[in-house]
Amino acid sequence: MTSTDTALQSALDRERAHHEHCRTVLAAMVEGAQEHVVTGEDVSASGADAEVLGYRLRSRAKEMRELPPGPLFFGRLDFAEAAAEGEEEAGRAEEAEREGQESERALHIGRLRITEHPAAPPLVVDWRAPVSRAFYQATAGDPRGVAVRRRFGWAPGSRGESADLTGMEDEHLGRGESRASAIVAREIERPRVGPMRDIAATIQPEQDDLVRAGLGTTVCVQGAPGTGKTAVGLHRAAYLLYTHPQRIQRGGLLILGPNPTFLSYIAEVLPALGESGVRQSTLAREIARHPVTRTDDARTAALKHDARTAEVLRRALYARVDPGAAGDLTVPDGSYRWRVPADALARVVADVRREQPPYTVGRERVRARIVRYVQERAERRAGPRTNAWLRRVERARPIGAALDAVWPRVRPEEVLAPLLADPAELARAADGVLDEEEQRALLWTGRAPRSWKSARWSAADLVLLDEVAGLLEHPEGYGHIVVDEAQDLSPMECRAIARRSAFGSLTVLGDLAQGTTPWAARSWPAVLAHLGRPDAAVVPLTTGFRVPQKVVGLANRLLARLDVDVPPARSLRGDGELTLREVAPGAVPEAVVAAVRHALAREGSVGVVAADPDVPGLRAALDAAGVAAAGPEELGARVAVVPASLVKGLEYDHVVAVEPAAIVAAEGPGGRGLHRLYVVLTRAVSRLDVVHARPLPF
Incomplete structure (x- = not known):
């Protein structure tokens, strides 16, 4: 064994010993978190304080217990005492390493902080800590005080056994050394089976800039396939939870994905980064007030998702406000009666209407001003009134009856159902906004329901109900929302998200080339305007780390036909395979x-990806051939047969794309079939096999 091999083995042994020590300390931290729960139960405090303390302790203990097993660190930084000392300092650090000594300032970087005591120096530093940024950003030209950056190679699928540390590589930035990391390349190219993994060990500098954007900053990422935009969004969520825990936890953090399959795919990323309790949902789930029992045709659905519909709904709601509906109002006060003239009541209603508060707030504002009107007259006669007197007047039946006349209570369903069932009511609300043909397209077909309680609602109707609910009163918002596949959002869906982030920020992720809904965006400024963030920066990610060059090259051939302003993607991976298999008609299943x-x-x-109607036949062919195949929801399956409509956001080492022409045609005339095909072609992280009997669309 050479001296170099001996030094490497010695260094590996020391790092394994350090990792074993970290495992012992982490086990003690988990046990200590549980002990704090028991101790906190006996703390002397007010009931509210004790409840808050108990909740925090139990949450922390739960998070510690549920940490997924895995290596506790993936990198290390050795800092020079002075960045300007150059080669002499780097040489001393290297010599100390050879002699089995640690550098004076060495930090191990991992997914969470590990320390023997809160006041003791950490054994592992959280990747989100400010000092860890040098691990991602330091270069030979700008070493940021780093003498040596070390990366650790772990056995694939390691559950954190110290013996799984199989290699390491050092980059001597202090002496100007720079090289591509073989460990990073292997981690990126590692076979994909099961849910999405975190990328804390492989974050690239441009990704790190996005991850660490400030809490008040809304960021829109236009990410080409394989650039890691979803991972960037999830890691930004983890970073914000670490950096602003109280502010984010107070408002909450929401991850919005396109469908439940996608959410299952990303579900383990945040827990692996030490963050649990984050709500991961779809927009459909967030706005679901009723089951979907009606299906709209394409034109009707598109109209309901059109931003103009918001104005129609606003008009329909506020048409119920009638300043002159109540007449004179008489309020009893013991044996006395206070009179509110009709013109005074009308002025109150008109003034509140001009202020444009949420509808429910406006109603209570009218009530408060009626009470104030009566109070002012009562105090002129008999002096100040008590709070009990005010509450009694507020509850007076005549005031409630007058309110019901001038500003009636209403539910979202009571606004929308008559609008979609009654041509005359829709015509009044849509005058000058929608033409007659569009109004007819919006109306429900068939016999109108007797009331909103018997109405059948479509998915687009639920979006409209959410809009009306937002006009009634503002929904409780989140401190931050991560929106993935945002290019597929309609203007009305964007408005639903904007209402939930009125006082928070957004991370908007997507790729215009992958827009597959009828209302998919063709430019980001339009999406951001509907999200209420017109000034947000749009940051492109064009360098792919996942999809191989050959696959990206094939997909880029579609870009010119997609009618979106997106630069061609490029890939740093040259190891992929692309095969085009043309077969005879009828021979596709066998192929x-x-x-x-x-x-x-x-x-x-x-992943076998095909047009939705072809999926059952392909699963049957595989079953008949003795090849076990699952659906997309079974994330650990070796082989999955996936409808093209559900493959967005997923990835497979080997994709068999079946009959691209059928995938395009399945979207219908004028649909976004080519966009759907673009998505399908870019799901492969190593090899793409295109099987076809019909001419290829690209």
Whole structure:
């Protein structure tokens, strides 16, 4: 064994010993968190304070217990005492390392902070800590005081056994050394089976800038396939929870994904980073007031998602406000009667209406001003009134009856159902906004329901109900919302998100080239305007780390036909494979079976992606051939057959794309079939096999 090999083995042994010590300390931290819960139960404090303390302690203990197993650090920084000392200092650090000594300032970087005592120096520093930023940003030209950056290589799938530390590489930035990391390349190219993994060990400098953007900053990321935009959004969520825990926890943090399958795919990323309790949902789930039992045709759905519909709904709601509906108002006060003239009441209602508060707030504002009107007259006659007197007047039946006349209570369903069932009511609200043909398209077909309680609602109707609910009163908002696949949001869906982030910030993620809904965006400024963030910066990520060059090159051939202003993607991976298999008509199922069997000879997951109507037949062909295949929801399956409509956001080592022409045609005339195909082609992280009998669309 050479001296170099001996030094490397010695360094690995020391790092394994350090990791074993960290495991022991972490176990003590978990046990200590549980002990604090028991101690906190006996704390002397007010009931409210004790409840808050208990909740925090229990939450912390739960988070510690539920940390997924895995390596406790992935990097290390050795800092020079003075960055300007150059080679002499770097040489001393290297010599100390060879002699089995630690540098004077060495920090291990991991997914969470590990320390023997809160006041003791950390054994591992959280990747989100300010000092850790040098691990991602330091270069030979700007070492940021780092003499040596070390990366650790762990056995694939390691659950944190110290023996799984199999290698390491050092980059001597202090002496101007710079090189591509083989460990990072192996981690990025590692086969994908199961849920999405975190990228804390492999974050690139441009990704790190986005992850660490401030809490008050809304960021829009236009990310080409394989650039890690989803991972960036999730890591930004983890960073904000770490940096602003009280502010974020007070308002909450919401991750919005396109569908439940996607949410299952990303569900383990934040827990792996030490963050639990984050709400991960779909917008449909957030706004669901009723089950979806009606289906709109494409034109009707598009109209309901059109931003103009918001004005129609506003008019329909506030048409119920009638300043002159109540006439004179008489308020009893013991044996006395206070009179509010009709013109005074009308002025109160008109003044509040001009202030444009939320509808429910406006109603209570009218009540308060009526009471004030009576109070002023009562105090002129008999002096100041008590709080009990004010409450009694507020509850007076005549005031409630007058309110019901001039500013009636209303539910969202009571506004929308008549609007979609009654042509005359819709015509009044939509005059000058929607033409007659558009109004007819909005109306419900068939017999109108007797009341909103018997109405059947479509998915688009639920978006409209949420708009009306937002006009009634502002929903409780979140401190931060991460919105993935945002290019597919309609203007009305954007408004629903904006209402939930009125006092918070957003991370908006998407790719205009992957827009597949009928209302998908063609430019980010339009989306950001509807989200209430017209001034947000749009940051492009064009360098892919996941999709190989050959696959990206094929997908780029579609870009010119997608009618979006998106630069061609590029990839740093040159190791992928691309195969185009043309077969005879009727031979596609057999060719797919052969392609899957060929893929199973390699490592990694296999995704068979086809037009939705073709999926059952392909699953049957695979079953008949003895190839076990699951659906997209079974994330650990080796082979999955996935409808093209559900593959967005997912990834597989080997993708078998079946009959691209059928994928395009399934979207219908004038649909976004080519966009759907672009999504399908870019799900492969190693190999893409295109099986077709019909001419290729690209």
